Amino acid sequence: MPTLEFDDVRIAYRTAGDDGRPVLRNAVDGVSLVLEPGGTLGLAGESGCGKSTLAMSVLRLLPSNAEVSGAIRFGGEDVTAMRWGRLRAVRWAEAAIVFQGAMHSLNPVQRVSTQIGEALLQHAASDYRDRARRTERITELLALVDLPAEKADAYPHELSGGQKQRVMIAMALACDPELIIADEPTTALDVIVQAQVLEVLTGLVRERGLSLLLISHDLSVLAATCDRICVMQHGRVVEEGPARQVMADPQHPHTQALAAAFPEVGDPDSRLRLPGYTAPRPAVVPGSDDAARAGHAGPGASPGEVVVAADGLTVRYQGRGGPVTAVDDVSLECRAGEIVALVGQSGSGKTTLARSILGLQRPTSGAVRFRGQPLPTRRKELLAFRRAVQFVLQDPSAALNPRHTVYEAVAEGPRLHGLGGDEEEIVARALAAAELSPPERFFGAIPQELSGGQRQRVVIAGALALEPSFLVADEPVASLDASVRGEILALFLRLKHELGLGALVITHDLGLAWNIADRVAVMHRGRIVEEGTAEQVLLDPQHDYTRNLLSVVPSALAADRA
Amino acid sequence: MITDTTPAPAPAAAAPATPPSPSPSRQGRRSPAAERRRRRAAEVWREFSRHRSGLIGLAGLLIVVALALLAPVLAPSTLLLATEATLPPNQPPSAEAPLGTDPAGRSVLVMLLWGARISLLVGFAATAVSMVIGTTVGMAAGHFRGFGQSALLRVIDFFLVLPSLVLAIVLSTVLERGVFTIVIAIGVTSWAATARLVRSQTLTVEARPYIERAWALGAGHAHVLGRHVLPAVLPLVLANTTLTVGSAIIAESTLAFLGLGDPTQVSWGTMLKTALDTGAATAGYWWYVLPPGLAIVLVVLCFTLVGRALEAVVNPTLRSR
Numbered sequence: 022m023p024t025l026e027f028d029d030v031r032i033a034y035r036t037a038g039d040d041g042r043p044v045l046r047n048a049v050d051g052v053s054l055v056l057e058p059g060g061t062l063g064l065a066g067e068s069g070c071g072k073s074t075l076a077m078s079v080l081r082l083l084p085s086n087a088e089v090s091g092a093i094r095f096g097g098e099d100v101t102a103m104r105w106g107r108l109r110a111v112r113w114a115e116a117a118i119v120f121q122g123a124m125h126s127l128n129p130v131q132r133v134s135t136q137i138g139e140a141l142l143q144h145a146a147s148d149y150r151d152r153a154r155r156t157e158r159i160t161e162l163l164a165l166v167d168l169p170a171e172k173a174d175a176y177p178h179e180l181s182g183g184q185k186q187r188v189m190i191a192m193a194l195a196c197d198p199e200l201i202i203a204d205e206p207t208t209a210l211d212v213i214v215q216a217q218v219l220e221v222l223t224g225l226v227r228e229r230g231l232s233l234l235l236i237s238h239d240l241s242v243l244a245a246t247c248d249r250i251c252v253m254q255h256g257r258v259v260e261e262g263p264a265r266q267v268m269a270d271p272q273h274p275h276t277q278a279l280a281a282a283f284p285e286v287g288d289p290d291s292r293l294r295l296p297g298y299t300a301p302r303p304a305v306v307p308g309s310d311d312a313a314r315a316g317h318a319g320p321g322a323s324p325g326e327v328v329v330a331a332d333g334l335t336v337r338y339q340g341r342g343g344p345v346t347a348v349d350d351v352s353l354e355c356r357a358g359e360i361v362a363l364v365g366q367s368g369s370g371k372t373t374l375a376r377s378i379l380g381l382q383r384p385t386s387g388a389v390r391f392r393g394q395p396l397p398t399r400r401k402e403l404l405a406f407r408r409a410v411q412f413v414l415q416d417p418s419a420a421l422n423p424r425h426t427v428y429e430a431v432a433e434g435p436r437l438h439g440l441g442g443d444e445e446e447i448v449a450r451a452l453a454a455a456e457l458s459p460p461e462r463f464f465g466a467i468p469q470e471l472s473g474g475q476r477q478r479v480v481i482a483g484a485l486a487l488e489p490s491f492l493v494a495d496e497p498v499a500s501l502d503a504s505v506r507g508e509i510l511a512l513f514l515r516l517k518h519e520l521g522l523g524a525l526v527i528t529h530d531l532g533l534a535w536n537i538a539d540r541v542a543v544m545h546r547g548r549i550v551e552e553g554t555a556e557q558v559l560l561d562p563q564h565d566y567t568r569n570l571l572s573v574v575p576s577a578l579a580a581d582r583a
Numbered sequence: 584m585i586t587d588t589t590p591a592p593a594p595a596a597a598a599p600a601t602p603p604s605p606s607p608s609r610q611g612r613r614s615p616a617a618e619r620r621r622r623r624a625a626e627v628w629r630e631f632s633r634h635r636s637g638l639i640g641l642a643g644l645l646i647v648v649a650l651a652l653l654a655p656v657l658a659p660s661t662l663l664l665a666t667e668a669t670l671p672p673n674q675p676p677s678a679e680a681p682l683g684t685d686p687a688g689r690s691v692l693v694m695l696l697w698g699a700r701i702s703l704l705v706g707f708a709a710t711a712v713s714m715v716i717g718t719t720v721g722m723a724a725g726h727f728r729g730f731g732q733s734a735l736l737r738v739i740d741f742f743l744v745l746p747s748l749v750l751a752i753v754l755s756t757v758l759e760r761g762v763f764t765i766v767i768a769i770g771v772t773s774w775a776a777t778a779r780l781v782r783s784q785t786l787t788v789e790a791r792p793y794i795e796r797a798w799a800l801g802a803g804h805a806h807v808l809g810r811h812v813l814p815a816v817l818p819l820v821l822a823n824t825t826l827t828v829g830s831a832i833i834a835e836s837t838l839a840f841l842g843l844g845d846p847t848q849v850s851w852g853t854m855l856k857t858a859l860d861t862g863a864a865t866a867g868y869w870w871y872v873l874p875p876g877l878a879i880v881l882v883v884l885c886f887t888l889v890g891r892a893l894e895a896v897v898n899p900t901l902r903s904r
Contacts, residue, residue, distance in 0.1 A: 379799055400803055407801030419792040424814055433810075434800040480796070487800070 022097045024200050024232040025056040025079065025116075030091035032074050032083065045088070048074040050256035052091075058199070061226055061233040063243030063264065065279060066253035067502040068473075072236050073121075075253075076202050079234075080112050096199070114144040117193035119186075121205040126189060127177040133188050134159050134173035140195040162191040166221050182367070183214030190221060201225075202234045207242060211367045211529045216573035219246050238503055240276075241283045241574075244268045252276045282503035284532045286559050286574060291536055298511035300518055325357035326392070328491040328523055329378055329410055333387035336373050347373040349547035350387065357490045357523040360513065362538035362555070364528060364570070370547040371527045375493050378525065379412055408438055411484030413494035417476035417501075421468040427452070427479050428464040434487045447486055454520070455482035456512055474505030481512065485520075492516075492524040498533065510537050531574055535559055543567045630896045637892025643885035651699035658693040663849060673868050683870030685854075686861040694849050695874050701850035702882070705765055706832040710824055712770025713831070714777060718820050721781025722808055726789065739778045747772035748837065755843040762845050769834045777823055781816050788815045818897040825890035829883035836879055851875040 032049040049071040056062045064072045077083050078093055081100060093100040095116060103111065120126045128136060137159050141149040149155045160170040166187040177185055186206060193201055203222065207215040223246050226233050237243050243250050244264050251261040252275060260273040271277045284291030293300040336348040347370040355361055355378075365371050376382040378389055380396050380403060388395045391406045411434075414420035421430050431448045440447065452460035455478040468476050477497065484492060494513070498506040514537050516522040528534060534541050534555060541558040543551040543566065551564040562568045631637055650657070661667050668688035676683045682691035724735040754768040788794065789812065797807050832851075838844055839852025846853070854875040858864045863871040 381795065381798055400801075404801050407799070412796060412799035414792045414796055416792060420796050422793045422811055433797065433802075437801045437803075437806060483796070483800070 023055045023094075024058045024060070024096060025054075025234065026092075026094040027052050027054040027075070028092040028094065029053055030075065030078065030089065030093055032071070032078055032090075033088045034084075035086040035088060047256050048087075049078070052253070052256070052258055054251060054258065054261070056200075056232050056234060058232055059226070059230045060249065061223075061235065061247040063247035063250040064234065064236045064253065065238065065240050065243055065250060065276075067238060067279075067504065070253045071256040072253050073204055076118075076204055076234060076236055079200075079202060080116060080118065081108060082118070110144070113140055113193075113198065114196040115198050116200040116202065117196070117198040119189050119193050119201065119203040119206050121208060127185055129177050131176075132173070133163075133175050133177070133180075137162060137173075137188070137192050137195055140192050144196045158195070162194055163188075165194060165225065166191045167217070181214070182210050183217055186210060186214075186218050187221060190218070190225075194225065197229075198231070200232045200234065202236075204236045205238070206235070208237070208239075212531070212570060212573050213366055215242070222246065238279075239283060240268065240279050240503075252279065278504045278507075282507050284536055286531050286535045286571065288535075291532075292555075293514065293537065295507045295511040295514065295536060298515050300514050325359075325521065325523075327354050327390075328357050328392065330354045330390045331374065331378055331387065332390055334374065334377055334384050334389065335386045336370075336377055336382060337385040346547050348377065348384070351544075351547070351549050352387075353378075353525075353542060353549065353552075355491060355523055355525050358517060358521045359539045360517055360524045360526060360537050361540045361542060362526050362528055362534035363542050363544055364531060364534055365544035366529060366570075369544045371544050372495055374544070375495050375525065375527050379410065379493055380406065404438060408487045409489050410491045410493065411487060411489040413477075413480055413484055413492055413497050415496040415499055417473060417480050418468065420480050421476060423468055425467070426464065427457075427466045427468075427471070430468075430479055431483045431486050434483055438487060440487075448482075451482040451486035452479075454485045454516070455479070456508075457482060472505070473501050474508060477501060477505075477509055478512070481509075485516075490522065492522060493527075494524055495527045496529070497526065499528070499530070513537055531559060531571060543570070627896055631892055634892035634895065636888045640885040640888025640892070643881065644889060647699060647882055647885070648703065650696060651703050654696040654700055658690075658696055660697070662693045663689060663697055673863065673866075673871075675868075676870055682874050683868070685857065685871055686863055691854075691871055691874055694854055695851070695878060697849045698851045698854055698875060699878065699882075701762065701845075701848050702832050702835060702852070702879070705762060705769065705835040705850070706828045706882075708766040709769035709773070709831040709835070710827045712766060713774040713827055714820055714824055716770065717774035717777025718781050718813075718816065720774065721778035722785050722812055722816065724778065725782040725785025726804065726808055726812065739775050739782075742772065742775035743779070745772070748834070751834065751838060752841065752843060755838060760843075760845055762848060765835055765838055765844060768838065769831050773827060773831065773834070777820070777827065780823060781820060784816050784819050785812055788812050822890060822894040822897045825886050825893060829886035829890070832879060832883055832886075836875075851879050 030049055030052045031047065033045040033047050035043050036046055052071075052075060054062070064076065066072045074083065074087070078087075078089055079095065079100060081103075083089070089101055095111065100108070100111075127133075134156070138149075138155050141155055141158060149158060156173075159173050163170055163172060168184060168187055168191070172180065172184065172188075177188075180188065190201075190203075190206075201222075206222070207218050210218060219242065222233065222235070225231055233247070235243060235247055240250070240252075244267075247264050249262065250264045250267040252259050252267070252273065254273075254275045260267060260271065260276045267276060268280060271280050281291070331351050331353045334348055334351045334353075335346065338345045338347055349370070351370075351374055353361070353363075353374075363371050363374065373382060377384050380389065390396070391410070396406060397403055425433075428448055431451050432444055435444060435447050448464070449460040452458070452463055457463050457475065457478050463471075463475075463479070468479070471479065481492075492513075497513070498509050501509060510533065513524055513526070517524065526533070526538065538555045541551075541553065541555045542549050543558060543564065545564075545566045551558055551562065551567050558567060559571065562571055668684075670680055670684045670688045670690065672684060672686045672688045674680060674684040674688075680690040680692065682695065685691055685694065720735060720739065724732055724739060727735075750772045751768040754771065755764050758764040758767065789807075794807060794811055797811060802810075835844070835850065836852030836855065839850050840856045840859070842856060844850060844853050844856075852875075855872065858868070858871045858875075
């Protein structure tokens, strides 16, 4: 008997339509899936494809406006027909959920031990009424997820993101469930922590014979963890099969797009080449000496003058436990017509470095030079620098004022700089350069009406309106869907080749660096530990930290090796 | 001759002044913004109209404002002159004076109508003063860092802890007597809470990435405050305004009751003061004490109801409570 079985499940949300009358919107549209005991099933798809809705339906955790039809059988028992008491018993004790965003799923004012203890008291009160027994079990659970016993006394804010996520897993394990549903458990984590969390999950499946339903938008995460992968689009399953087969030989175009969005580092097919745009370059044999220069050799894209440079830059914050050095004596040159990827874990000081280079954060010592001159501090004198060096932020939904139309957002820069000429034409040209066409159609739209990818294009258009020579982009695609990610990265490549624009792209994603970067700088604890062409750094890493970063990138190749 | 020659170049000059192409498209651009604003207003109204208490408050306010505006039509101002009074003093409610008469023989109803004008005027004007000061200081205290911020915060703290009534009394004794003085005294003493509110909202808005984007685009303080912070803070200020009007009306009554108002003008506060001074309150002439008191309670209640409903509309997190 399978642990979990979806039989032609359809889920629709009742919402108010444009005319105020209730409308049914299909989230899941006829899905049939089976998860065998001890099996691991990966559910992939872009945001809005219905994967989380499907997962939440297992424990009937959907909001009250959801209408479910079809059968969801857990251990042969139909969940939709369960009585409330039975459902409560099943929740957590037999099937547990690890929610997305551990940062927000833990109570900030309770100790870790209290929160794990809550699950024990709720579902197995008779066994754990005794405090000592409970403490013993909590220690045992923390050991399962590789956390020391002392962490039981910690509050959530004293833990790192990965530790919090592991506490969530420990909570899910508290009552020895048969099934764990993990909804994007690693999305907010950086690669190194992600690898640790995935390792804990796969280890538990192996040792305890649990069944795992893992949801992610990242196919490579699923490939590294699951036996079977199921790809969803618009509420339907478009492809299902053994993980290796889905990764190696995707059949459905949507799966192919998802797989292509997360490139293999070292795969020549994805080097400076994205679906939709291929950088013009002379044919080179990857891995040969030419390959190292390939990034610089593109016609019309040879790196130009140094636009901005960090010169012995140090930034110190006054932290709670004394001064924190976020950026430690960093020197970095950024040229026009060259894309530099700044790679590192979260907390490595990447963003602080970017903000200092943009003149938004005053360095403690050292200097930022703009075309050889130190940055002025007065606003008036900074204007020339502000025109030349533009900023693309991480989350495009937050980077646009929700009250301003696209037109106003793009025109903001030209207005601030008092650019003459026809404002409308400048805006239209910038939008067209950011591949939003026809531009006039977007003038009156507000950010809320646009998709994530379109919003990021508007942010980029706002930067392009000033005709800059350099862009600083802080995780420009981290909050976007896989297919959109490729398009935005292709846009960066195109801008480099067609407008000679240089870019400093900050990322924790080595695949991104492999996709578009000419040069890669690896940052670790505020220092740049390795710098060189993308091929040098990513294919032949010298520093231990770079090797460590590369080794934890989940990939199908890694799954093959295992 | 001159007038003959000038018309000739005029059409030529006029032609480029009205270029046909940009204006329709510019209108095409502005109209979606206007359209959106109208839609947003309709949305706010729909949301507001769901609050029954808010609607009741709004209706009450509209009636009071209409009566106050129509006072000269309903009851000529000569009826306020004690020398012109024809009715006996301290008469209980009757057909000629539905709310009785005051110790000078004037109709209490007429005084109530005219009093509403001063009370509402002072309420609105003092609130306007308080809101302007509070919003400006609050935004500045949230926006600027370092010494300027701490200095402003200390000033806000000073006005927060200061017993505002005492300060208002001092101000209205030092300044010339009159409605204007009362407005200033109330406005200057009641902005601190607004400033705190606006400051916290400014801090949350300024933590948003789009502010960072504006800085990176080369924005100055004026641009960030004017284009990004002020529009985000305004809804909150508006909701706060209605609440403040109520307390300003109370403050006006208090000052007038303490004898600091303009003695030549009738307001609800001065009516209460005369009632006390002439012994009407102690002599059991309830018709002179209750109407102004109840009027104050009703108007303040209406403002509070409207303010609460507006607050819930503006701040969606309060809706479920």
